[in-house]
Amino acid sequence: MKMxxxxxxxxxxxxxQKKERIHRVSYELLGKGKELAAQLDCPxxxxxxxxxxxxxxxxxxxxxxxxxxxxxxxxFAAPDEVLYEQNLVRLxxxxxxxxxxxxxxxxxxxxxxxxxxxxxxxxxxxxTHLAIDQxxxxxxxPAFSENIxxxxxxxxxxxxxxxxxxxxxxxxxxxxxxxxxxxxxAYVSDNSPVKILEEIVKEDFDIADANVVVAAxxxxxxxxxxxxxxxxxxxxxxxxxxxxxxVEAGLIAKDHQVGYSGNRVKPSIYIACGISGAPQHxxxxxxxxxxxxxxxxxxxxxxxxxxxxxxxNLYEIxxxxxxxxxxxxx
Amino acid sequence: MRIVVLVKQVPDMERVKFDCEAGRVDRSxxxxxxxPFDLNxxxxxxxxxxxxxxxxxxxxxxxxAAEDALKDTIxxxxxxxxxxxxxxxxxxxxxxxxxxIAAAIKKLGGADLIFAGIQTVDGDTGQVGPETAGYLDxxxxxxxxxxxxxxxxxxxxxxxxxxxxxxxxxxxxxLITVTKDINQPxxxxxxxxxSARKAHIPVWGYEELQDxxxxxxxxxxxxxxxxxxxxxxxxxxxxxxxxxENVEEAIDGxxxxxxxxxxxxx
Ligand SMILES: Cc1cc2nc3c(=O)[nH]c(=O)nc-3n(C[C@H](O)[C@H](O)[C@H](O)COP(=O)(O)OP(=O)(O)OC[C@H]3O[C@@H](n4cnc5c(N)ncnc54)[C@H](O)[C@@H]3O)c2cc1C
Ligand SMILES: Cc1cc2nc3c(=O)[nH]c(=O)nc-3n(C[C@H](O)[C@H](O)[C@H](O)COP(=O)(O)OP(=O)(O)OC[C@H]3O[C@@H](n4cnc5c(N)ncnc54)[C@H](O)[C@@H]3O)c2cc1C
Numbered sequence: 001m002k003m004x005x006x007x008x009x010x011x012x013x014x015x016x017q018k019k020e021r022i023h024r025v026s027y028e029l030l031g032k033g034k035e036l037a038a039q040l041d042c043p044x045x046x047x048x049x050x051x052x053x054x055x056x057x058x059x060x061x062x063x064x065x066x067x068x069x070x071x072x073x074x075x076f077a078a079p080d081e082v083l084y085e086q087n088l089v090r091l092x093x094x095x096x097x098x099x100x101x102x103x104x105x106x107x108x109x110x111x112x113x114x115x116x117x118x119x120x121x122x123x124x125x126x127x128t129h130l131a132i133d134q135x136x137x138x139x140x141x142p143a144f145s146e147n148i149x150x151x152x153x154x155x156x157x158x159x160x161x162x163x164x165x166x167x168x169x170x171x172x173x174x175x176x177x178x179x180x181x182x183x184x185x186a187y188v189s190d191n192s193p194v195k196i197l198e199e200i201v202k203e204d205f206d207i208a209d210a211n212v213v214v215a216a217x218x219x220x221x222x223x224x225x226x227x228x229x230x231x232x233x234x235x236x237x238x239x240x241x242x243x244x245x246x247v248e249a250g251l252i253a254k255d256h257q258v259g260y261s262g263n264r265v266k267p268s269i270y271i272a273c274g275i276s277g278a279p280q281h282x283x284x285x286x287x288x289x290x291x292x293x294x295x296x297x298x299x300x301x302x303x304x305x306x307x308x309x310x311x312x313n314l315y316e317i318x319x320x321x322x323x324x325x326x327x328x329x330x
Numbered sequence: 331m332r333i334v335v336l337v338k339q340v341p342d343m344e345r346v347k348f349d350c351e352a353g354r355v356d357r358s359x360x361x362x363x364x365x366p367f368d369l370n371x372x373x374x375x376x377x378x379x380x381x382x383x384x385x386x387x388x389x390x391x392x393x394x395a396a397e398d399a400l401k402d403t404i405x406x407x408x409x410x411x412x413x414x415x416x417x418x419x420x421x422x423x424x425x426x427x428x429x430x431i432a433a434a435i436k437k438l439g440g441a442d443l444i445f446a447g448i449q450t451v452d453g454d455t456g457q458v459g460p461e462t463a464g465y466l467d468x469x470x471x472x473x474x475x476x477x478x479x480x481x482x483x484x485x486x487x488x489x490x491x492x493x494x495x496x497x498x499x500x501x502x503x504x505l506i507t508v509t510k511d512i513n514q515p516x517x518x519x520x521x522x523x524x525s526a527r528k529a530h531i532p533v534w535g536y537e538e539l540q541d542x543x544x545x546x547x548x549x550x551x552x553x554x555x556x557x558x559x560x561x562x563x564x565x566x567x568x569x570x571x572x573x574x575e576n577v578e579e580a581i582d583g584x585x586x587x588x589x590x591x592x593x594x595x596x
């Protein structure tokens with residue numbers, strides 16, 4: 001059964017939750033979704049899968065007119081793409097939205113394509129802009145390792161996209177807003193072929209929300225040398241980032257990696273210490289407010305994209321900076 | 331044990347040129363290579379085969395020239411390859427690509443394990459793996475950077491989703507997408523390189539797949555998204571102030587910048 005333009009109405013935002021905390025990208029999607037819904041003159045809906053006692057009113061406060069709450073005490077506690085997909089597909093077939101948006105989180109990027117395949121819909125990946133043109137969704141996304149922007153339209157319904165985190169403003173929160181919560185028991189809640197055995201608990205570190213990033217590259221020779229970078233980061237209220245080379249050398253955990261196969265960051269200040277500026281690194285930090293580079297090689301490519309650069313030895317420069325900043329503070 | 335590895339030939343991103351004015355990618359400006367993440371997918375398959383035996387088949391949809399990429403996979407440990415190539419496959423989006431790949435896997439008689447890269451460096455959607463699993467109606471596990479255990483019947487891996495690392499176990503068949511962190515791909519030996527050169531790579535067009543897919547499901551016609559326009563944004567121009575000799579002056583300058591950016595008040 002194929003959905004056509006005539007049957008489909010409304011915008012559906014998938015709200016990702018973990019331990020009943022809703023991912024902030026969902027609020028950003030509701031913010032953008034509200035704008036699109038106004039242009040299309042259609043309702044804005046949201047779907048969340050979680051335990052029956054989860055408080056989902058927040059999605060109403062953030063702009064949803066209807067919240068579909070698919071409930072099961074256990075099934076959605078872990079990221080099981082097959083169970084999520086089976087339930088979402090059933091709901092989407094019932095609700096028939098014209099637009100379906102997912103956050104381009106790791107989970108969203110894994111789940112949305114499964115859902116699209118089951119619906120036979122198209123899916124645009126990792127959008128950074130969305131607009132309406134003649135009633136159709138225009139989806140704009142970077143490709144070719146961030147070198148180009150493609151404008152994409154769907155030719156089947158629903159028009160589906162995953163949207164990058166931190167591209168749009170969060171919908172404002174209005175606790176007086178009214179909407180409808182439709183709770184329903186999960187269509188499917190067991191028999192998944194994938195067993196989720198455990199979550200490996202790691203240091204709770206998220207570089208994406210840092211206002212200042214001090215990043216270490218292969219120019220930092222030893223693990224203990226990171227201490228001075230950490231100190232600099234702390235003086236600036238920031239966090240430690242790293243190039244892939246630094247992660248591979250075992251200096252620092254992968255969560256800190258910035259770049260194409262690591263994290264994308266957009267801090268106000270990015271300080272690259274001993275990082276050459278490979279395209280895969282730049283892809284993850286080029287949207288930073290101010291880029292500062294410290295590098296001993298005057299021909300390092302990072303200098304071409306820096307606002308400010310010091311050509312010199314980081315082992316001399318960073319301790320001096322720390323001293324100066326400390327003197328200023330005291 | 332049959333393992334299928336999905337590989338895509340991509341332009342060498344260090345060399346490819348982007349035309350800002352015309353808004354296009356000049357693919358002829360660069361050589362081609364195997365999508366780097368697909369080498370990790372292949373390495374994962376080879377290391378499992380070393381323990382369990384079985385056969386590794388690499389599969390690629392692309393132009394005739396993608397034969398080179400497939401020969402390279404044979405040099406790196408694949409037993410067989412199939413190239414899906416037909417003018418009618420052209421212009422495929424992820425939907426049509428995944429359906430065509432799924433049809434080829436069905437024609438092969440299915441697979442126990444399918445490995446794909448987490449994303450490509452050109453189209454860069456990261457969707458082909460999960461959609462292929464969707465069209466095959468088998469589970470997938472994505473963003474895998476560690477294989478903890480495997481046997482003739484199941485595999486246990488670490489999947490990075492929902493801001494966490496989850497240990498997941500699946501029986502076969504299952505499709506797994508891998509990151510660069512999963513392993514260090516080995517280089518092909520001279521001997522394998524030589525024999526790969528002579529390898530025969532079968533090419534399947536629509537005719538070979540027609541029992542498994544309709545003609546309106548492939549290529550442009552089978553696609554559900556259209557690239558309307560490509561924009562090459564000009565590189566952002568940065569201030570570009572460089573201090574070279576005088577470190578003291580440089581640090582004073584930087585501190586001024588940090589002050590202005592209001593990050594010193596914390
Ligand atoms: C598919 C793919 C994905 C990738 N993803 C990523 C990614 O997500 N993130 C990433 O970072 N990389 C990534 N890479 C790797 C990337 O290509 C580079 O290899 C990596 O960024 C290099 O790290 P680096 O700049 O720290 O090291 P290098 O390139 O070795 O540079 C070290 C720099 O330190 C300088 N230096 C040395 N000593 C000093 C000193 N005492 N004082 C000051 N400067 C000094 C040197 O002049 C040099 O410029 C990826 C590669 C591929 C193929
Ligand atoms: C600028 C641009 C933007 C695009 N945006 C979209 C979009 O948003 N949505 C959409 O549906 N299509 C889009 N396309 C089309 C899409 O790139 C192609 O369909 C492409 O064939 C597959 O997608 P990918 O490169 O993104 O692969 P990915 O999904 O990133 O690849 C993941 C893995 O799947 C396997 N794989 C991918 N392609 C093949 C292949 N041809 N043969 C064998 N294995 C393969 C590899 O293991 C690879 O590592 C876009 C194309 C361009 C040029």
